[in-house]
């Protein structure tokens with residue numbers, strides 16, 4: 001018997017074995033919403049996928065695979081996480097990023113159009129805003145990406161808007177700010193050992209799994225000289241995805257929404273918070289600025305609360321770093 005005969009439609013989650021996708025699979029499962037995932041395991045891990053969710057190992061660049069999974073599993077909606085995410089790598093290999101993030105998204109959208117799938121939640125990024133001069137950044141700020149990663153995601157946003165107008169494909173585009181932390185129940189977390197994100201790297205340094213954290217730039221025009229970011233707990237972000245899916249299934253209109261808390265923390269504040277939470281020092285060295293880092297990225301975060309009724313539960317830096325550290329400790333060194 002195929003899953004298509006099951007009572008409730010399934011959501012296809014691309015990239016569900018990755019960091020954010022796996023948290024969303026757990027949130028969907030917790031909410032009793034059936035899902036299936038396609039992942040090529042290029043950076044994802046099989047163990048991150050909940051046991052109850054079928055994992056189809058394969059590449060979303062294959063229209064045949066997408067069509068087979070959508071038909072066999074009775075899919076009515078898609079959440080699209082699969083992609084390449086490392087900004088400096090996107091500068092070195094731009095065409096690989098346009099292929100995996102833009103061309104493969106085109107294949108996915110076209111498959112949705114052909115099969116009449118009308119609901120899509122898309123993982124976009126604050127990187128579409130580039131280096132804005134004013135914070136907080138609202139969704140009407142003209143996008144101006146400064147690297148191929150941001151540009152590759154913005155192109156998918158544009159395809160979604162055009163496909164929405166022409167083919168009735170409704171979408172919720174979620175522009176994530178700085179995603180961090182881990183599932184409070186310890187079921188999944190950021191598991192890529194070479195990840196470059198601040199909180200992950202700081203936890204690794206604290207546990208002796210990296211020699212030290214480099215603090216990139218202490219001469220920015222910010223109160224303590226280090227960059228400011230809007231860190232959002234990955235489980236709050238996962239909840240926003242569930243709400244976005246329910247919005248689309250109710251027939252709600254297409255939306256573009258920032259995902260952040262609306263306030264920022266500096267690199268020094270993050271390090272200090274981790275030291276307070278752990279009671280241990282973070283080995284850190286002061287380093288030059290990392291090219292391409294805007295001094296401040298903070299979301300204007302009202303729209304997502306108004307439009308989806310999202311109420312974050314973990315809007316505290318100490319909770320974010322506590323959960324990130326607990327996850328890091330659980331990983332084999």
Ligand SMILES: NC(=O)c1ccc[n+]([C@@H]2O[C@H](COP(=O)([O-])OP(=O)(O)OC[C@H]3O[C@@H](n4cnc5c(N)ncnc54)[C@H](O)[C@@H]3O)[C@@H](O)[C@H]2O)c1
Nearest residue numbers: 015017018019020040041042043044059060082083123125
């Ligand atoms: N992590 C962040 O801070 C952040 C911020 C903004 C936006 N995003 C977006 O969120 C999404 C998920 O990011 P993440 O941090 O979970 O990254 P991740 O690398 O952990 O997850 C990506 C997943 O997609 C899979 N994948 C990649 N290309 C694929 C393909 N062609 N076919 C099938 N599977 C493929 C990988 O194996 C992995 O499991 C990405 O689209 C990313 O651009 C992430």
Ligand SMILES: O=c1ccn([C@@H]2O[C@H](COP(=O)(O)OP(=O)(O)O[C@H]3O[C@H](CO)[C@H](O)[C@H](O)[C@H]3O)[C@@H](O)[C@H]2O)c(=O)[nH]1
Nearest residue numbers: 125126127177178196197198201214215216227290293297
């Ligand atoms: O080892 C490190 C890593 C980071 N930082 C600093 O910490 C801040 C945050 O850096 P991250 O690498 O954690 O995150 P970014 O702000 O560079 O970018 C992330 O958030 C963006 C949106 O805000 C995009 O979504 C992007 O994909 C995602 O990687 C930056 O000031 C960075 O210079 C350090 O000092 N040392």
